[in-house]
Amino acid sequence: MQVFHRRSLDESPTEEDTRTRISKAALRLFSRKGYEATTTKDLAAAAGVAEGTLFRHFANKKSILIEVATKGWVEILTDLLTELSEMGSYKAVAQVMRRRMLRMQESSDLMRVCFMEAQFHPELRDRIQSEVIAKMTDVAEAFFQTAMDRGVYRKTNPKIVAQVFLGMFAIAGFSDRTIIDPTASPQTMQEMAEGIADIFLHGVLPRE
16 A cells, blocks of 8 residues: 655755755855845845745845855854864964865855955944954953963963964965965875964074
8 A cells, every 4th residue: 555645844944944045055156256246136046045035034135245254254263162172282273274274165155255245345344353253363362361371372462362373264264275275185284284383383483
């Protein structure tokens, strides 16, 4: 006897699934075409939804841009917290750099969108600064302050150290377009990560 099963309600896409799909499509399109050249019709087609569905989830196209960028940076911040907490020691900066490089493809679209669009949309720049960059700096500053208190790093301004570290962190995450070939082997990326970490920890002057 043939038995028919009704489709479970759990199998249908949820509102959150749809919102996520729109966000992912927006990130791809904004990265490749730019925000201004991407229409809401383009977004709807790429996300596989009706154009009206976009506005059920987002007030307008600008709100999609801001959510895509800020949510992406929050994920990067979460990654950073995890990486710092898993460091074998305060000197194990190379492992953080290497993880950034190995995951560079995951964040390259986000960085491209932020670098391109933040200069044209002050509200986007302000949201990223207030909600993410400031928090990342505070977390890193506390991390380096603790290392200084324990005598691992020499006493200096921990906020400046944090800002330098986060600058390297961003470069490592965007390294396929800045400092290293995108087809580089894991060994090459490890060597680059160790080089960045060595310069961060010891500078470039000869040791006495």
